Amino acid sequence: MKYSTQLLGISNAIVDILTHVEPEFIADMGATVGAMNLIDEQRAETIYRSMGPATEMSGGSVANTVAGFANLGGDAAYIGHVHDDQLGKIFNHDMRSLGVDIRLQPASTGAPTARSFILITPDAQRTMNTYLGSCTELAVADITDKTVGIPKVILLEGYVWDIPEGPALARKTMEMAAEIGATVALSLSDAFCVERHHASFMDAVVNGAYIVIADENEINALMQTENFDESIAKLHAFDNMFVMTRSAEGSVIAQGETRIVQAAMPVEKLVDTTGAGDAYSAGFLYGWANDWQLEECARLGTHCATRVIQQLGARIEPGLIESYKQIDAG
Amino acid sequence: MKYSTQLLGISNAIVDILTHVEPEFIADMGATVGAMNLIDEQRAETIYRSMGPATEMSGGSVANTVAGFANLGGDAAYIGHVHDDQLGKIFNHDMRSLGVDIRLQPASTGAPTARSFILITPDAQRTMNTYLGSCTELAVADITDKTVGIPKVILLEGYVWDIPEGPALARKTMEMAAEIGATVALSLSDAFCVERHHASFMDAVVNGAYIVIADENEINALMQTENFDESIAKLHAFDNMFVMTRSAEGSVIAQGETRIVQAAMPVEKLVDTTGAGDAYSAGFLYGWANDWQLEECARLGTHCATRVIQQLGARIEPGLIESYKQIDAG
Numbered sequence: 001m002k003y004s005t006q007l008l009g010i011s012n013a014i015v016d017i018l019t020h021v022e023p024e025f026i027a028d029m030g031a032t033v034g035a036m037n038l039i040d041e042q043r044a045e046t047i048y049r050s051m052g053p054a055t056e057m058s059g060g061s062v063a064n065t066v067a068g069f070a071n072l073g074g075d076a077a078y079i080g081h082v083h084d085d086q087l088g089k090i091f092n093h094d095m096r097s098l099g100v101d102i103r104l105q106p107a108s109t110g111a112p113t114a115r116s117f118i119l120i121t122p123d124a125q126r127t128m129n130t131y132l133g134s135c136t137e138l139a140v141a142d143i144t145d146k147t148v149g150i151p152k153v154i155l156l157e158g159y160v161w162d163i164p165e166g167p168a169l170a171r172k173t174m175e176m177a178a179e180i181g182a183t184v185a186l187s188l189s190d191a192f193c194v195e196r197h198h199a200s201f202m203d204a205v206v207n208g209a210y211i212v213i214a215d216e217n218e219i220n221a222l223m224q225t226e227n228f229d230e231s232i233a234k235l236h237a238f239d240n241m242f243v244m245t246r247s248a249e250g251s252v253i254a255q256g257e258t259r260i261v262q263a264a265m266p267v268e269k270l271v272d273t274t275g276a277g278d279a280y281s282a283g284f285l286y287g288w289a290n291d292w293q294l295e296e297c298a299r300l301g302t303h304c305a306t307r308v309i310q311q312l313g314a315r316i317e318p319g320l321i322e323s324y325k326q327i328d329a330g
Numbered sequence: 331m332k333y334s335t336q337l338l339g340i341s342n343a344i345v346d347i348l349t350h351v352e353p354e355f356i357a358d359m360g361a362t363v364g365a366m367n368l369i370d371e372q373r374a375e376t377i378y379r380s381m382g383p384a385t386e387m388s389g390g391s392v393a394n395t396v397a398g399f400a401n402l403g404g405d406a407a408y409i410g411h412v413h414d415d416q417l418g419k420i421f422n423h424d425m426r427s428l429g430v431d432i433r434l435q436p437a438s439t440g441a442p443t444a445r446s447f448i449l450i451t452p453d454a455q456r457t458m459n460t461y462l463g464s465c466t467e468l469a470v471a472d473i474t475d476k477t478v479g480i481p482k483v484i485l486l487e488g489y490v491w492d493i494p495e496g497p498a499l500a501r502k503t504m505e506m507a508a509e510i511g512a513t514v515a516l517s518l519s520d521a522f523c524v525e526r527h528h529a530s531f532m533d534a535v536v537n538g539a540y541i542v543i544a545d546e547n548e549i550n551a552l553m554q555t556e557n558f559d560e561s562i563a564k565l566h567a568f569d570n571m572f573v574m575t576r577s578a579e580g581s582v583i584a585q586g587e588t589r590i591v592q593a594a595m596p597v598e599k600l601v602d603t604t605g606a607g608d609a610y611s612a613g614f615l616y617g618w619a620n621d622w623q624l625e626e627c628a629r630l631g632t633h634c635a636t637r638v639i640q641q642l643g644a645r646i647e648p649g650l651i652e653s654y655k656q657i658d659a660g
Binding site: 048054112 | 350378379381382383384385386387388397415416417420423424427428442642643645647648
């Protein structure tokens with residue numbers, strides 16, 4: 001089988017606006033700490049007006065993973081919806097500069113490019129307030145033979161279910177993947193998102209998404225359990241491969257009877273946990289797309305996550321695979 | 331005398347677009363290493379298309395100083411020209427969020443908000459490529475009793491001379507300052523800028539700008555000497571106060587027969603020298619506007635510069651005066 005691309009990401013294209021705040025600020029804004037809070041345009045204005053100076057960087061969970069995958073040297077493409085404005089240009093530039101093939105043109109009408117205000121508290125936790133804007137206009141009609149091509153892996157994120165045509169376009173993507181022999185990976189995004197769309201996610205896991213990427217809270221939400229051990233026990237009933245990150249406790253890959261446990265790597269200085277899971281996915285999928293052994297996939301994922309949490313923002317400077325080879329040789 | 335503001339900055343309002351590059355990239359672009367290179371819109375497109383993923387933050391030399399001054403708790407205002415686009419909104423937001431009083435409305439016509447591609451090489455040096463855009467539309471007519479008010483200090487930058495009405499609006503500003511009893515400070519911007527406008531700068535220094543802020547190369551360019559000792563010797567002929575930064579060799583304040591030498595402070599990890607001089611100016615002027623002794627002004631300036639070079643970008647997180655009080659108590 002000859003694939004035209006290793007990885008195709010389909011997700012919400014977002015520019016992150018990062019700032020440091022005290023915990024009281026988040027309480028005042030009525031946001032849920034550590035979660036992704038969906039906000040409308042008016043709320044976005046209020047938060048922006050109230051917050052301090054910020055730094056802008058391209059973001060979006062699956063988009064971060066696609067960027068990381070390309071940064072590692074992987075061959076990647078992306079479907080996401082931006083407006084033809086300055087933030088949309090920034091988003092596309094950052095993808096293209098890593099070699100990612102952008103499959104949709106920016107829209108000249110409709111809402112402005114999406115932004116997420118990422119409020120970082122002194123404990124390096126981040127609370128996201130996302131105005132979806134142009135993302136909400138991603139449509140079933142954007143998923144075509146031409147925009148999809150023949151990728152080895154198609155990566156979807158749970159957040160796509162938050163946009164009007166999201167569930168339908170995810171379904172269409174999974175059907176197309178089955179036809180062309182692509183593997184679908186689904187990143188569960190966050191535990192609240194899993195709760196919002198539980199039945200639909202479960203259907204996707206059983207009927208289409210072979211690889212399931214989740215953190216501990218997300219897998220517990222999907223399995224409707226109270227703790228990780230209970231979740232792990234329930235996974236036996238599924239044919240999928242589950243890739244699960246557990247912060248300082250490392251990560252676990254579960255597939256059938258196989259269990260691979262990868263410890264976390266040392267962190268000199270924790271700066272900002274934004275993008276840790278996305279970076280892990282980039283490393284893991286890069287290994288997987290290149291037919292590495294699962295242990296090595298988990299190890300590269302861990303390296304990527306370890307690097308991203310020691311800097312501000314969700315995307316890592318180019319040169320990721322070189323730094324991995326260094327630790328591997330060391 | 332009752333002033334309405336402590337510090338008013340008048341300068342080019344710019345959003346910085348920062349990225350890490352290898353030295354070869356700068357050579358390929360034909361830019362002068364370590365300098366501010368003025369570029370047109372087409373060149374801006376070429377550089378942006380060729381460079382890697384970037385981070386966006388508000389910038390502009392005097393604007394950085396004004397932001398730092400407000401961050402320290404000073405009372406500041408700003409006159410600069412942005413377009414009513416996303417980058418212009420980002421610029422104004424970051425100023426306002428620190429309490430800076432923005433005196434001009436964004437323009438709904440004309441060129442887009444200015445941007446500077448800041449290319450950071452592994453030695454932490456930065457090469458700027460600035461597309462002035464909307465800045466070039468700042469006009470003499472924007473300098474009025476209403477926009478200026480009665481500030482204690484008016485800070486101008488040499489880069490203002492690079493815009494069409496810059497020399498005339500600088501002259502008008504100095505005349506208004508003389509009438510209202512404001513002190514004018516002139517930051518020389520960079521040595522190439524001093525060479526571009528030498529006669530006009532010299533006239534400003536002799537007839538209007540009491541405080542002259544410069545690094546070693548800039549003061550040598552203004553004094554037309556080969557080294558710092560020769561420049562220092564020539565300063566005796568001027569009535570001005572010269573505030574001069576010398577990177578690792580610290581800073582020197584020269585006024586009449588007074589010479590104050592402040593050593594550099596220890597740097598744990600040099601990340602990016604962007605904004606070092608601007609941050610120094612913020613600290614120095616904050617002390618000066620609050621009638622501190624010159625030694626203390628130089629010390630606060632050094633603290634600010636030391637903090638900014640240990641992070642990415644030209645502006646420091648809020649909480650600057652608190653961190654100074656800590657080192658002062660320590």
